[in-house]
Amino acid sequence: MVQKSRGERKQGVKLRFFESRDGFELRFGSHLVLRHVSDCPAVVIARGAPSIEMYRGNYRIDDSPEGIIRCADWRADGADMLLLDAGEPTVRLGIEGRALRVEALRSGYDRITTRFFAEPGEAVWGGGEQMSYLMLAGRRFPMWTSEPGVGRDKSTELTRIMDAEGMAGGDYWNSNYPQPTFLTSRWIAVHLDDFGYSVLDFSDPATHRVDYWGTQARFEFFAADGPAELVGRLSTRFGRQPALPDWAIGGAIVGLKSGASSFERLERFLDAGAVVGGLWCEDWAGVRETSFGRRLFWDWVRGARSEQRYPDLRTRIAALEERGIRFLAYVNPYLAVDGTLFEQAKADGHFCLRQDSDEVYLVDFGEFYCGVLDFTRAATRDWFAEHILGREMLDNGIAGWMADFGEYLPTDVRLADGSDPMEAHNRWPVLWAEVNARAVASRGKTGEALFFMRAGFSGVQAHCPLLWAGDQSVDFTRHDGIGTVLTGALSAGLVGNAYSHSDCGGYTSLHGNVRTEELMQRWCELAAFAPVMRSHEGNRPDDNLQYDSTAELLACFARWSRVHAHLAPYVRHLCDEAQETGLPAQRPLFLHYPDDPTLFTVQDQYLYGADLLVAPVVEQGIERRSVVLPGKGPWRHCWTGEEFAPGVHQIPAPIGMPPVFFRPDSGFAPLFGRLAEIWKQ
Template structure:
């Protein structure tokens, strides 16, 4: 494809390489990030993920060697050879990532394919070559993380996946090559180094992580440009920051979106919605959000209301809002083909819909029957779709849930030759498919932001790299199976490692019938999942917290209330993540990458850095092994202090999910409330686990963008534990009225005296801890 290097030229931060048969470009984005590019289809990137590329000025040295071109930054050494083979080294000369020089050699498959298929078996065939293909050498110590929501284990070594957004309602198992999202990015961890690769190609792409041969891994595509970013870093955290510097960070959401959410296909008519709302308040279960699935619409027509089921939607939604409930409505991209239906007529008149190759509006079948599909690759269409969000907002809707946007249809995937405008670079469905949901979410986000002035709440099923800038995601139509609860942990962790922090699953499972024990264990995971939504499908049994028995109800109440207690901690994580790119749910390897024990842990996770969660993921299990990393950890329920760096056994009756707090942690808590905003919280509880540590707590108005203009308050807590425990409290920024006082829960067996700013403070001793109140001002707290 390339041949020998003929010449090279350096132009600013780009090194242009002329080969015998083609050209290539090495672009230095920063000392740690390098783009490898060949204009096989377009002259430029035209990225849908990298929308605000910032080039960091740095020193670049380029030197022609005998057999290669050597490029160096202050952090990386890049060697470019004939055939556009590119190897990456640390500046000290350590090989990080090397192109494979031999031909691909898939393992031999034996047997008769047709016989197996006749019996109904799904059979893999020999792997194909791809138009674009990058093959990298395996050194043998690699672990792979990321690639979005793919099924299987946390470490993707030995797996093969395809990036082609797919609506597949069959039970998701490890053999699924593709699901709803395409995030062509992964992190490679080796014994003494780590790096990331982002293959920015929206066509169907392929990732073989050492499955077909243990000598190499590869990524490829059917079409488009050769366009990938090598992301170096000192550790996995810095690599994730580098990737999200490119594709965007998850923005801070409104706080109510972090509360508990209840959904079903479908809560309809209005009386049923009110009944659900009333039950939450009567049964003392906090809840902020109720979702309306497709049955709220008139004949499934988007941006309409069924006037029989919801005769006065504004009045109904206003009443629910007064009781603390936000309403989120589903919207699909399929627009009903119907005369005198305004959305259809306006879109048709202005050419907002995708067409066939003859320029005729393309029609397929979805919920409304014959439907047409907005061309979201066209800015005018996105602007129009954004304006339509005002219809929902004016009805009292608080958020929008985008579904069926792979795009899905009842007649299978849209044909490859469906045409899209693509910002003036006319193309077909093969290029737009994987970014269709991404662009729909962008339009939705921008419309809600414009017409509400608040941080938008958008949920999407389909996504591409960078969707985190516009939407939260869920993992699609799961099942009420224990295997799906188990598999949800690595799926969510890898979404987080792929830049998507605000994510979740359908708690309890969407299809099949949930059981009391399964819901009890799933809500224990959901309490620590950024998007905490119970959702179930049509014709399944009821799945609300009270749908089973008193024990299940009590367990749901316990963990939903725990979630509300931890809301300020969760909000802090999302606030800091807007800068660092770090997710809320984290695999242990993100903070303990030198610990070999954590590389394959699929059934535990960190909630931020300070809280470790080890849920029960198997039916009937009443005890489990928990791995605690190095350091000391405190059992959240018993307050037992445990030395880490080892495995322990923890008894787990049905109402106990093992939770451990890292020594030296300060965890902010809220008082009980039925919904976010019910109380004007003037006293923050500080749950303190003595040791060496630092914590920053953030406060703003919980909904607007005023924080970006400086309207927030920032508290810094620095804790030391020498001869006496000291906690320095510093108000680093104070432009928003926050708290009057701090209620301190200090988890310590023996306490003699407490002083704040040299004034002695009285305290109450209860169950291995003391409690006291101090003013929310800067100062020094001393515990003797």
């Protein structure tokens, strides 16, 4: 039966319906999570009329819903079931433990809007990896994995140019890794446990609205006494990553893609005093020159093309490993039509097909076409994990790789398991992560070999050991530059991703937008205080500065690689903490200081664990910045030793001296205290 008394607000974790004076409420323990009244129904359904356009991983998705039904009347159908009526049963609400299932009962109705209760001024975070805004309140966020766009700001000329060239400009909400999970300052979380297209809409301060494309939606609820505990529960729900290997946290990963000469260039980094844990050569399988820049040849085998670019690679990999340096490569879930693997994969049925024929569905990736591997097919997952990742890569000594893409599954393919590609699209990066994790596990190298991904969705946490922030522009712009790295790491960490990092130096260089020395230096300062420090030459390496372009940049990279390596014992502690509690390495300030609402929107600085506070400079031409030091007791400046009381301070921040502070009472204070010595070398 639906409870009659609202006074029975028992503490606990059960979902229960309560009758109210003019409707009903759903409570999760003592938390009100949904309220239905006749003039503001909790659930609205409609028939969708979608319009979907895709071009090179960029999507334009619109809908014109018809036959909208707002269900005002309701009746109980047992203790844990309600029926909403509009002349006949229209929507069923059912409690399933800590979850609520919302089902549209009218034939042809496949749009469900659910309005959750919001308190005035309630803060909201989550949404997966959000690059522009840590705080979600006041905006709407479509949940659809895609290219994030170049520029991501409709007011900028670069974004307008990219939109005109192929819908590629993006917007604040575009993300490689969205996730329909949100947390609020009441320390509750709601997760939509479905893969279909959805929108988290927080534009109305009176409600947390979720729009879902489907006939039923399942929402899971979580509650805790504070944000750290809540994040831990979400981490338990989605899966925890293995601890990072020593080689990945004990030195920088140098990204070079100039063929065999990459090995000689690496020696210059070592001679400059850099601490190096890995050499990453994404061009190991060959290159392809396009108008976008230097792309890779998507054919993941050691053949004539790769042998020409990297002769005797296995021997050179072994020689590096004897020096304590691992070799990393690159792979993605597509095969170029002009590669050696394409015909084999086609013959064995590994590709997605066209809906109107048995022909392979080909995707234009920018002046070359590829087949999309059908990971709904178990045999395809097994083949790629064993023959490509296992035999071609791991068995040849490759210790890690960028597992790129995963966002490009078209919505009009035919899949082996018969699933709807609109639902499979967001599931794709999770399947892609599972294939990579399976390959690593098959060689007994979980926790030792390391792959990293940009694409994701709910559940990727259980398979992907490390995120990377994607393809930032090589600049300081608000929505696509260096600062988005911080927002991405903090937002993703709240939904169970313990480790994130970025392309040190940035990636996307188009229409005259090139790296500056200032950007390169500031990115080093930021990357040193991430679990993994890895450089990238970008999409147009010949047009841009590289870290070995000048003696000054080489010295900069070497200095911050030493700082990064010095922190390895602390990062190992953070890995242990992530395993035990689910807390991410990089944390929003409010995670440890939840009683201060002024911290809820801070996204340009972070806690690195509980004991370090990092405030990188992510604006051009800045040599002083405002820093918030939270809590009680002093914070000590890493480079000067000066102590500061909690509060807001204007801190000098010239190039080479980013504001970084530590707790003097930390057990790692002696380690932090030696940072200045390392920094001065």
